[in-house]
Amino acid sequence: MRFVVALLASLLPLSAAELKVASLHPLVGDLARQVGGARVEVVDLIGKNGDPHHFEPVAADLEKVGDVKLYLASGMGLESYLTSLRGIVGGKATVVEIGKDLPAIEEEDDHDHGAEDHEHHHHEQDPHWWHSIDLFRRATTATAEALSAADPAGAESYTKNAAAYRTKLDELQRWSRKEIARIPRERRQLATAHAAFAYFCKDNGFEAIPLQGLNREQMPDPKQLAALITKLKEHKVAAIFPEKESNPKILEILTKDTGIKAGKPLYADGSGVDSYEAMIRHNVSAIVTGLAPSP
Numbered sequence: 001m002r003f004v005v006a007l008l009a010s011l012l013p014l015s016a017a018e019l020k021v022a023s024l025h026p027l028v029g030d031l032a033r034q035v036g037g038a039r040v041e042v043v044d045l046i047g048k049n050g051d052p053h054h055f056e057p058v059a060a061d062l063e064k065v066g067d068v069k070l071y072l073a074s075g076m077g078l079e080s081y082l083t084s085l086r087g088i089v090g091g092k093a094t095v096v097e098i099g100k101d102l103p104a105i106e107e108e109d110d111h112d113h114g115a116e117d118h119e120h121h122h123h124e125q126d127p128h129w130w131h132s133i134d135l136f137r138r139a140t141t142a143t144a145e146a147l148s149a150a151d152p153a154g155a156e157s158y159t160k161n162a163a164a165y166r167t168k169l170d171e172l173q174r175w176s177r178k179e180i181a182r183i184p185r186e187r188r189q190l191a192t193a194h195a196a197f198a199y200f201c202k203d204n205g206f207e208a209i210p211l212q213g214l215n216r217e218q219m220p221d222p223k224q225l226a227a228l229i230t231k232l233k234e235h236k237v238a239a240i241f242p243e244k245e246s247n248p249k250i251l252e253i254l255t256k257d258t259g260i261k262a263g264k265p266l267y268a269d270g271s272g273v274d275s276y277e278a279m280i281r282h283n284v285s286a287i288v289t290g291l292a293p294s295p
């Protein structure tokens with residue numbers, strides 16, 4: 001009997017989380033689990049296969065999660081609904097954008113804003129910061145701070161977990177650098193479906209050649225498409241990579257027109273992955289397989 005009581009007592013803390021957090025992005029959910037550890041229950045509002053470019057929580061989602069104290073978004077303009085979410089949750093919960101203090105890549109916005117806007121240069125932040133392992137590493141700090149603010153008693157634990165996870169990410173970074181070193185400089189051109197890999201390219205000395213814009217709605221017009229084909233041929237691009245999330249027709253047309261092979265699909269927005277680490281390992285392996293010269 002004493003054994004059973006001791007056993008129950010030892011199991012109890014595992015199921016009783018101190019803090020309930022809702023995640024609005026699959027990779028931010030992983031970050032919250034890594035840093036939160038056993039103290040935190042993370043509810044993935046977006047779902048494992050949700051598309052962060054189009055997801056927006058509805059009232060039923062918010063009711064389902066109940067007494068959440070903290071909502072975690074990835075930020076940099078990806079979640080356009082945050083102002084209205086803040087209005088809805090009011091003083092009951094905090095909404096934190098994990099990527100808000102990270103150095104963003106600014107993109108020239110080439111949407112047509114009409115004649116009166118013509119003089120203005122529109123910039124938008126590229127929200128895909130998770131493809132930089134360095135930035136994901138730095139995001140552990142913002143995550144630990146957000147969790148500590150919501151649950152001060154757990155601060156020490158969150159700081160410790162964040163440090164342990166950074167050690168894992170350092171190891172992942174070393175592995176990634178070693179793998180990418182197999183791709184010679186002149187072959188470091190990453191042609192992908194939508195413009196999701198600018199941070200990866202910046203970190204690893206690649207030129208990004210996206211076929212679509214920052215989200216999948218922006219398709220090249222015929223003139224841009226012709227320029228793309230010329231560029232792909234001139235640069236002798238070795239492979240064009242589809243996405244796990246989408247394989248647009250334009251990519252099939254381009255591989256056919258240029259004779260450039262299609263690489264293995266990459267994870268662009270973190271949907272459908274088991275973990276951040278699994279996503280990076282998959283993408284780096286696919287890129288190296290597609291672009292490194294055969295031994």
Ligand SMILES: [Zn+2]
Pocket residue numbers: 053128194195196214215268269
């Ligand atoms: Zn994206």
